[in-house]
Amino acid sequence: MTPAGSSAGLLIGTGIGQGIARGPVARMSPPPAAPVAERSSLAPEEETARVAEAIRVVAADLAARGEQAGGEAQEVLEAQAMMAQDPSLAEAVEAKAAEGYRAEWAVHSAFEEFAEMLKGLGGYLGERAADLNDVSQRVIAHLRGLPAPGIPDPGHPFVLVARDLAPADTALLDLDKVLALVTVEGGPTSHTAILARSAGITAVVGARGAAALAEGQEVIVDAASSQVIADPGPEQLAEAERRIEQRSAVQAAPVTPGALADGTPVPLLANLGSPDGAQHAVELGAEGVGLFRTEFLFLSSDRAPSVEDQTAAYTELLKAFPGKKVVVRVLDAGADKPLPFLTNDEEENPALGLRGIRALLAKQEILEDQLTALARAEAAAEADVWVMAPMVSTVEEAEQFTELASAHGLKTSGVMVEVPSSALLAEPILQRTGFASIGTNDLTQYAMAADRLLGSVASLQDPWHPAVLRLIREVGAAGQVTSKPVGVCGEAAADPLLAVVLVGLGATTLSMAPAALAEVRYELSQHTADSARAAAAAALGATSAAAAREAAREALATQHAQ
Structure with a gap:
């Protein structure tokens, strides 16, 4: 990058x-012109009522757009609608109106102050400032009787x-x-x-x-x-047209199971954030689910959802994949996904704090409810449920999670490898659990000491870096020694060239956003297992991400020429 x-x-x-x-x-x-600090002829409570009505309309519009879009877009827009209705923002707007200002200025100044605070926090929260600015502009446009930007x-x-x-x-x-x-x-x-x-x-x-x-x-x-x-x-322009045509042909190719040119199977699975995208993933050729994120049930509430609500949501997803493997990640909270009922808001560095499996083991009743719901959902559907723990860093955590999953009737449990310690301990971990799935986003973050939510260090957030590839090799080798499956479910799996290298490093399945399936499927079909191992070896011998990418590309070209 x-x-x-x-x-x-x-x-x-x-x-x-x-x-x-x-x-x-x-x-x-352009957005509507920024209002000026204009005094109002209306009473403060009348201006506050105007704002409340405008926010209600904007929030309803955002929610309706989300329902129309579905999938991840729905989650994002519902979160933005909740942001619009934040009580602390309402209080700030009311305070501005109480000073005698018009509603437009009260909204503009209150929302701008809140957005500046988010920018100061940086990372994920900093990037939410743009979402807040959009809400502000939509509310002001409504107050002025103008169409939204x-x-x-x-x-x-x-x-x-x-x-x-x-x-x-x-x-x-x-x-x-x-x-x-x-x-x-x-x-x-x-x-x-x-x-x-x-x-x-x-x-x-x-x-x-x-x-x-x-x-x-x-x-x-x-x-x-x-x-x-x-x-x-x-x-x-000619080169761009050639690549556009090639990409169109790949996207239109018949859907087949993921495999290398020599027939070695590499199942291609989907990453999903809610049940809404399941059918689309199936249409694009997903052979199952390699990462089902369960956070969508938890993030919009101040308390954990009931076992019944969770069971219904999980069952809906599982029924879209009869007879297929569905890997469910239990709640991954903390860092950029704080939850008031689970995580500690006062941690100075939450990315290194009580998150993932650490948080769940500290409040085990939330984990046990989730495992109960997953077991009930599996019984109500025909999918093959695999359950995995996020942010595992020790052998003991892997053992605890495996025992809990088994006690709740879930037959296949595993771990996410997202921190260097679990990559380096992959063999003893896999001796105690059923499988490993590598989350390359966080693994890269922790290996490179570069916050993946911070744009200033984005150049270090590259899974092609040989340091990251060597950690992945450790996990792949451990999978071969223990005869346990090793998947990759981070963004790295969606890079067609890197997907070949990951297979060469020992990955047995790849999971990605459904939109990436066709190109990864095509690229894998062009190379043999020997070629993939040669590309992996070449990348491992490099000293930078860019050099690793180029070395892998040259190695595959050489293999084709032979």
Whole structure:
């Protein structure tokens, strides 16, 4: 991943996915003009009532957009609707109105102060400031009787360029018109990136030089190389068209089970954040689920959901995969996902604190309820349920979780390998549990001591780094020694070239956003197991992420030439 920057005709940001697109630029229409500190002729309670009504309408619109979009987009928009209705924001707006100001200024100033506070916190919360600004603009537009800010419609397909995109806009993009997204701000964990990834939209975020792109200017958006090329030449356009056609052919190819060229099976599974995306994943060829995140049931509440509510949600998902493996991760709370009933808000460094399995073992009743619900759901469906614990760092944690899962009637339990200690202890861990699944996002974060939510160290957040690959090799080798399956469910599995290397390092299954399945399936089909091992060895011998990527590519080219 390359730090944001630019040079003449070439803009660098963070690519989302492996897509490429070309087309003319269309820029987002500007938000409503910022209000001024204008005194009101109405009583403060009347201005407060105007704001309350506007927020109610905006929150309802966001929720309706989420219901229409479904999947991860629905979760994001429902979270934004909750943000709009935050009681602390309502109090701040009321205080501004009590000073005699109009509703528009009260909203603008209160929301801006709150957004600045979020920016100061940085990371995941810092990136939520853009979502709050969008809510503010929508509320102000409603107060003024104006349409909400939205996507332009130039009457032809276009590359959408914006400072940043709000979830409400990203979720409902018309993909017949929007060829690609380019944002000036945002990082790999911004909601633009999250939703672009889940929808398979070609995107480059955080390309600061994109602010200078002009309406109608021709660009190539190359997510695979994290580049935006302005005013491309004939050769660049021809190469882009070749890759676009090749990608279209791959996407349209018949769905087959994941396998290498020599027939070695590599099941390709889906990462899902709620039951909503299950059917779409099946249509795209998911052979099961490699990571079902259960946080969607917990994050929007101030208490843990009941066993009955959990059972219903899990059963809905499992019924979409009869006879297939579904790997369910128990609640992964803490760090960027604090929960008032589980985690400690006062930790100075929550990424290294009470999170994942540590938090669940500290409040074991929440874990036991979840295991009970999963066992009941498995009994009500025909899927093969595998359950795994997040953020395992010791052999003892693996043993405790395996024993608890077994006591609740769940026959297959395993661990997420996300910290270096569990990678280095993979063999004794796998001797005590059923499988391992490597979460490359967090494993990279902890191996490189680079917060994955912090844009300033995004260049270190690259799973191609040989240090990360060596940790993955440890887990793959342990799987072979113990005859236990080893999956990869982090974003690394969605990179077609890296997917081949992961198989060469010992991964037996790969799990990813459903939109990535076709390209990974195609790339695996072009290489044998021997080629994958040769590419892995070449990457391991490099000293940087960029060198590892190039070494793997050259090794595969050499294998093909032989």
